[in-house]
Amino acid sequence: MSATPLARKAGLTVHVVSSVGWLGAVLMYLGLGLTAVTSDDVALLSAVYLAMDAASWTVLVPLALASLVTGITQSLVSSWGLWRHYWVIVKLALTGIATAVLLLYTQTLAVFADVAGRDALGAAELSLLRGSSVVLHSGGALLLLLITTALAMYKPAGLTRRGQRYRHEAGLARLAQSAGSTT
Template sequence: MTLRPGLRRAGLLLHIAASVGWLGAVTASLALAALGLAADEPRTADAAYLVLPPLGWYVLVPFGVASLVTGVTQSLITMWVLVRHYWVVVKLVLTVFAVAVLLLYMRTLSTLAEVAGAAAGGGPPTTAGASPLVHAGGAALLLLVALALSVYKPRGLTPAGRRRRGIDVPARGA
């Protein structure tokens, strides 16, 4: 199913906006994680860790889910189709993986913020280690790979894409 060009472009605009927003939010969380790790003043580190969960729940998660939903929608209403080209499949897998890891990691960020909040109230200082930095850096790298796939669109049809185009797909074991 394909839509009129104006509607397709509007969908593409939404997908690009969600994806760029997600990358920007990941970059902000990367900066906060680096600040928390490198801060000489414990209160500065605690403040950085207190900001990460709201940034995650109110910016990262919505943009990540929006990017996933609009990407799948775009693949269904354009010539790229969801499983015809390897680059689309790889991008889908990367996006699903990133959203899943983000949702799982939000619990860790919430725990880290609770510890930072207790430290701000006079408890021991927060020692988060490199985990927030590693996760944010990994997310940024993953999103840049997805961006590169979108721009360069490497050739290669999946077996389903070859069948649809009438290209012989060798049988397994042949």
């Protein structure tokens, strides 16, 4: 597959914006999670979980899906290819894993929001909310997203077998083309 240079740049822009947005949203979740586990203010604790639940489906999930879909699309229309370089495969796998974990974790966030939305919170509910796994999940997501960002920036060397075959075939095609133009 190929695309015009303008279409590739537009697609890359959407990919970068959605990925950076996702990273920013995860940082926000990490900050809210830290607030939740350290706050003694019950109203603030409840507000944090209600906000996180609402933002999970309106911000986090759309950005994660956009990052995943635009990343796949970019690899298919660029010279990097989807299966030619190990860094692209690792980046795709990490993005897919992070998206899947996020989709599963939204169920946990819904439970926390349900508990946080109750009129009166008992000691067990407060303990559940203060000891939540939001910080762990946000921290893990942040780490994965930073790794995918580093992979995209540094593009470590390493061709897959498919990439080696593609490079070899492209070299042969260039040789045949240059041999045909000199005759």
